[in-house]
Amino acid sequence: MFSVGAYLQIAALLAVTFVSFFIWTYLTSPSPNLVSLSDPKLLRTLYNTRGDYLKSKFYDVNSAKVGHEIIYNVFSTRSNKEHAHAIRPVRKLFTLSSLLKTEPLIDATIQTLLSELDSNFVLGENAGKTCKMDNWLPFFAWDVIGSLTFGAPMGYLDKGCDFDGSQRSGVETFFYFACVGQIPELDYFLAKNPVMRIGPPAFNGPAILCAQRVAERQKEFEIKGKTAHKDMLEDFMRINREDPSIMDENAVIGALIVNVLAGGDTTGILLCAIIYYVLKDQSVYRKLMEELDAANLPCPVSYASAEKLPYFDAVVKEAARMHPGVGLILERVVPAGGLTLADGRVLSPGTIVGMNAWVIHQNKEIFGDDAASFNPERWLRGKAETDEGYQVRLSIMKNHDLTFGAGKRVFESCGSKPRMAHPVLLVYEADWDRCKASEKEQDRGLTSIRG
Known part of the structure; x- marks a missing residue:
């Protein structure tokens, strides 16, 4: 029979081996399996209402x-x-x-x-x-x-x-x-x-x-x-x-x-x-x-x-745009059929993809040339702006708001707006x-x- 100390030593050795195995597996992977995307045109693809881009194992930790x-x-x-x-x-x-x-x-x-x-x-x-x-x-x-x-x-x-x-x-x-x-x-x-x-x-x-x-x-x-x-x-x-x-x-x-x-x-x-x-x-x-x-x-x-x-x-x-509460990539898994990027490259099924609100919210094409600055005026109609033009611009900004996620799995924000x-x-x-x-x-x- 082994002593208690021997069992603890075996457990410690197994623990070190286990951790080392997974770290080595991830560090020596032949190709990255996580791709961080910043193309706003893909936002409604990754986070659509069909939910065919499932969440990754990242969320299991939660x-x-x-x-x-x-x-x-x-x-x-x-x-x-x-x-x-x-x-x-x-x-x-x-x-x-x-x-x-x-x-x-x-x-x-x-x-x-x-x-x-x-x-x-x-x-x-x-x-x-x-x-x-x-x-x-x-x-x-x-x-x-x-x-x-x-x-x-x-x-x-x-x-x-x-x-x-x-x-x-x-x-x-x-x-x-x-x-x-x-x-x-x-x-x-x-x-x-x-x-x-x-x-x-x-x-x-x-x-x-x-x-x-x-x-x-x-x-x-x-x-x-x-x-x-x-x-x-x-x-x-x-x-x-x-x-x-x-x-x-x-x-x-x-x-x-x-x-x-x-x-x-x-x-x-x-x-x-x-x-x-x-x-x-x-x-x-x-x-x-x-x-x-x-x-x-x-x-x-x-x-x-x-x-x-x-x-x-x-x-x-x-x-909320300047300082979203989540600073991590909202990971999803590419479904069957793959994902075609703007430059023609295709990400294979099973690849983990995602976007970061801190990146998307700084996009100048969506939020203007001063996207890096705090400017509440961007959410209001400009003096020389038509109502139709303003509504289009406002809709584009709202559609690229990742503060609480997007699509089928958008976070139920516990009625955050009344608390504002x-x-x-x-x-x-x-x-x-x-x-x-x-x-x-x-x-x-x-x-x-x-x-």
């Missing part, structure tokens, strides 16, 4: 392992059939009419944010202190997601810090996704190891958190026979109780993971981008303030009020004269969010 089960979600599943099955029962929860019912929860979180900013950086002995908005805006975003998903904020605004490490874990999770996704087979040795998880944080932590919330809510239901909660967790569990074949418990957990990670992360990034670009450009700032002053806005700003602000809407679109009313009030309350941070410091802050 699934989570809880216990001995691997839980897929609407983002990680590669099967169009499974995706349709998962999205069908919850799609109605993300409609505009459904999300507008949650405005009181969002308004309460806005008031909490403003109160915390006042007490920590504006009033009394704290007046004039530097406020790291790239911390507070994610706190706000995650608290909003907590309210919508679990019926109560996560508590980051009240505590003023990442008190439970969840946000840091979220950043590390996406870093794991970005790196291990390049060799997705490694995920089954690391985070999804059947014996013991190895390596950095993956999606297991957030999955366990969501599983715990489901168990707590289920226990409450079993004791009381009913629950009075009005949140997405309750909506998901009601669907599960009515018909588990439509949405089983794993599907509930998967839906919660998408809400918590994708919702909190992308919303926080976009809020930071909006504030950053507006405060960096005084002409944009002044023009936006003029529109907000003239609008006689309520506090907090409602979606109905924000919808009537064309320049603000342009600012949001431009911030939030930064109106934040910018409106800002005092340009207090923004003393250097451009270098601002760039560093935004880069840290890009993560």
Whole structure:
């Protein structure tokens, strides 16, 4: 019989051999199997509504392992059939009419944010202190997601810090996704190891958190026979109780993971981008303030009020174009028949292809010669432009917007547009004269969010 130490040595040797094999296989591949494309004419081919360009194994890494089960979600599943099955029962929860019912929860979180900013950086002995908005805006975003998903904020605004490490874990999770996704087979040795998880944080932590919330809510239901909660967790569990074949418990957990990670992360990034670009450009700032002053806005700003602000809407679109939340290639697999490129070359079936929003959004043919600059005016009709010409130009830009993906698997953005009313009030309350941070410091802050 071998000793425990001997077994550990054998396991370590096998681990090194396993990792070395896959790294060597990828590095010595006779030809690259991933092609990054930047031709905007191919966007509607790769990301069409038929879905014949399936997602690659890259997305498998986005699934989570809880216990001995691997839980897929609407983002990680590669099967169009499974995706349709998962999205069908919850799609109605993300409609505009459904999300507008949650405005009181969002308004309460806005008031909490403003109160915390006042007490920590504006009033009394704290007046004039530097406020790291790239911390507070994610706190706000995650608290909003907590309210919508679990019926109560996560508590980051009240505590003023990442008190439970969840946000840091979220950043590390996406870093794991970005790196291990390049060799997705490694995920089954690391985070999804059947014996013991190895390596950095993956999606297991957030999955366990969501599983715990489901168990707590289920226990409450079993004791009381009913629950009075009005949140997405309750909506998901009601669907599960009515018909588990439509949405089983794993599907509930998967839906919660998408809400918590994708919702909190992308919303926080976009809020930071909006504030950053507006405060960096005084002409944009002044023009936006003029529109907000003239609008006689309520506090907090409602979606109905924000919808009537064309320049603000342009600012949001431009911030999303300049700083999309996902900086990775949205990978797809070339189907049978191959893919013919503009120069006549043909990529064979099975080749992994994809586009990066950070590349497409800088295309001058689509977004103009100043595509590298922040210019909200590009989303508005020019003085010398006909309405027909403007509509054509606007349609072209919208059709090449990869902020939330495109085609059959476009990301259900959790009703992100209603939440775009939030930064109106934040910018409106800002005092340009207090923004003393250097451009270098601002760039560093935004880069840290890009993560």
